Amino acid sequence: MEFQAPNTLAEQIANYLADRIMTGDIAPGARVHEATIASDLDVSRASVKEALYTLERWHLVDITPRKGATATVMDAHHASELYDVYMHLLIMLARRLCERWEEQDRELLLARIRSVTDTLRNTTPDISAVVQASFGVMDISCDVVNNPYLTEALSNFKPAVSRTFYFSADRYRQDLDRTSAFFTQLTQAVLRRDKDEAERQIVQFAEHQKTLIIHALDNK
Numbered sequence: 001m002e003f004q005a006p007n008t009l010a011e012q013i014a015n016y017l018a019d020r021i022m023t024g025d026i027a028p029g030a031r032v033h034e035a036t037i038a039s040d041l042d043v044s045r046a047s048v049k050e051a052l053y054t055l056e057r058w059h060l061v062d063i064t065p066r067k068g069a070t071a072t073v074m075d076a077h078h079a080s081e082l083y084d085v086y087m088h089l090l091i092m093l094a095r096r097l098c099e100r101w102e103e104q105d106r107e108l109l110l111a112r113i114r115s116v117t118d119t120l121r122n123t124t125p126d127i128s129a130v131v132q133a134s135f136g137v138m139d140i141s142c143d144v145v146n147n148p149y150l151t152e153a154l155s156n157f158k159p160a161v162s163r164t165f166y167f168s169a170d171r172y173r174q175d176l177d178r179t180s181a182f183f184t185q186l187t188q189a190v191l192r193r194d195k196d197e198a199e200r201q202i203v204q205f206a207e208h209q210k211t212l213i214i215h216a217l218d219n220k
Contacts, residue, residue, distance in 0.1 A: 009043060013051035014058075016041070021060045021071050022163040032061055032069040059160035072160070076214045079164055083213070086157050087206035093138070093154065094198040096145040098190050105144045106191070112137045113187050120180045127169045130179070131162050137183065164209075168216035175212065178205075 017037070020026045032052065038045045052069045055061040059082070061069040072078070101109065116133040119126075135158055142151040182205040189197035 009047045010050035010054065013037070013041065013043060013047055014054040017051060017055060018058060018060055018159050021055070022159060022166050024166065026071050028071050028074040030071050032071060034068060055159075057156050059157065060163070074163065074167060074217065076217050079213045079217060080210055082157075082160055082164070083206055083210040086154075086161055087202060089150065089154050089157065090138075090202050090206070091199045093141055093145060093150060094186070094190065094202055095195045096147060096150070097141050098193045098195045098198055100146070101144050101190065108140055109137075109144070109187065109190070112140045113183055116183050117180055120176050127165055128162075130176070131165050134179075134183075164213045168213045170216070175208075178208065 017026070017032065026032060032055075034045055034048050034052065037043075038048045041048075052061055052063060055069070056063050060072055062072055063069045112133075115136055116130070119129050119133045122129075138154060142154060145151075182201060186198060186201045186205075189195075189201060
């Protein structure tokens with residue numbers, strides 16, 4: 001990713017660094033030197049510091065007083081903990097969605113689902129495109145549910161979850177049929193307002209994804 005002149009400087013620095021962390025250009029556990037980043041990008045250290053706080057909120061860096069920032073560790077334990085929390089947030093979202101969607105929301109939800117399935121039909125789908133399409137489903141669901149606290153919590157998990165897909169991209173590409181089936185079955189449960197079935201689909205898929213990621217990390 002090329003660094004470009006930003007509209008919001010700290011956000012653009014955060015996005016630039018997030019991309020490097022997610023793709024492994026900045027390795028897990030590596031120091032993220034504030035002064036070096038500021039010099040490399042020709043920006044102020046204050047802007048870099050603000051960006052690092054954003055990355056901390058996104059679960060991509062840990063900031064320790066007097067020691068600075070390091071890219072968060074990505075191992076089996078941390079991946080498991082990440083997915084357990086993310087799964088429960090998604091369950092809350094799905095259950096609220098079952099309760100709150102109205103007839104005018106149906107086509108919006110189905111359109112986002114189609115964007116995922118269309119992407120998955122590509123013979124060589126781009127993992128980033130699949131992940132972004134999947135987040136599109138989450139985003140429209142958040143809009144319908146209209147809980148700003150839940151929306152913020154889920155948004156802050158997006159970069160860390162995206163990072164896990166980069167680690168397990170090869171295994172994930174071999175498992176796209178399962179992803180397509182998950183979105184289809186979850187949608188059917190939501191449209192039936194079957195909260196328990198929606199939760200069951202999320203738990204099964206999240207556990208499966210967690211297993212893929214842990215196996216990928218074990219073989220790094």
